[in-house]
Amino acid sequence: KWNPNCLVGLGEHTWSGEFDEESFSSTDHPDGERRVQDSFVGLKNLGATCYVNTFLQLWFHNRPFRQALFLYQPGPQLGSATQEVFQANDVCGQLQLLFALLQEGCHQCLDPSPFVSALGLDTGLQQDAQEFCKLFLSLLESKLTHQPNEIVRNVISKEFSGIYAYITTCRRCGLRSSRPSRFFELDLNIQGHQQLSDSLQEFFKEESLEGENSYFCDHCQKKQSASRRIELIRLPQTLSLQLLRFVFDR
Ligand SMILES: [Zn+2]
Known part of the structure; x- marks a missing residue:
């Protein structure tokens, strides 16, 4: 089951039997999930998404990029005025939310599922990290072209x-x-x-x-x-x- 050569768990269920999901997520002490003050927040690996997490952490630690993302203005959302819980409706919004939780959240570790599914990535498939980086930065740049704030519009070009x-x-x-x-x-x-x-x-x-x-x-x-x-x-x-x-x- 833990063979690193078995990249996508191909045929795994046929020889390893049922998968015990609980063995991953169970924690006896809820306090163990609480973030220690001033420590960094981790990102859960959703299968083979370590390459995404690596870049998310790198980009988060780029302060000008993070600050620019916080200035990002999401488009109008249906019924947003009455929504009590903020919901990001696109990739930029998801990244903004993730950055906010990495900075201000109280959990030791975050689940990046909403961001990963907004990108339509297969969580079981390992991708070329560098290729992902280039494609994602290009995507982000095109998504930010209509932002009113110049800093947000130009952040990809200037930073990366x-x-x-x-x-x-x-x-x-x-x-x-x-x-x-x-x-x-x-x-x-x-x-x-x-x-x-x-x-x-x-x-x-x-x-x-x-x-x-x-x-x-x-x-x-x-x-x-x-x-x-x-x-x-x-x-x-x-x-x-x-x-x-x-x-x-x-
Ligand atoms: Zn010549």
Whole structure:
């Protein structure tokens, strides 16, 4: 049952029998669920949602992002004037509510189910964490575009997204072309490196485009050997670095 290689519990019920839900949630002392003052609040893993929880905690601890989310104004809700309990009606509202509970709540641990189901995620399916991060930040950015407050509208771009450019220089005529690109993180190769600075150095290293990889120069109007490197144009307030621990081997 606890085999970490059994990723989604595939066929689990056929060999492990009935699942005892109580064994997870039962706590003999209700006080044990109460948050100790000034401690952080945890998030319950709903099956394979640790990757979501990881990012929720990271984003929560980003203060400008959290503050901006608190300024988010949900759209009009049907019957909201008479509702006694606040109900978030979209992903941004759910995130706002979750942040509020992580900050002010009295429970030691929270259940992020409403947020996860608002995103339509399968709780039993492990997803690529980095992919989730990029997709979610893009989604959030598009959802926040109509917010009246400028801080809320621009928070994703300011906090998390930067711009770099591929600079290609023709070795014959010296023509320099720049192709800007937006990023949420820098993908760093770590194989063969001892330190982060070495990975960064490799990331910004100039590469040669020769032979089959030659570059079509607009000035020379033919394929030429060229050099290419990445140049940072704008950095976000929070720079994310992805360490490429896995390499695809066909
Ligand atoms: Zn050229």
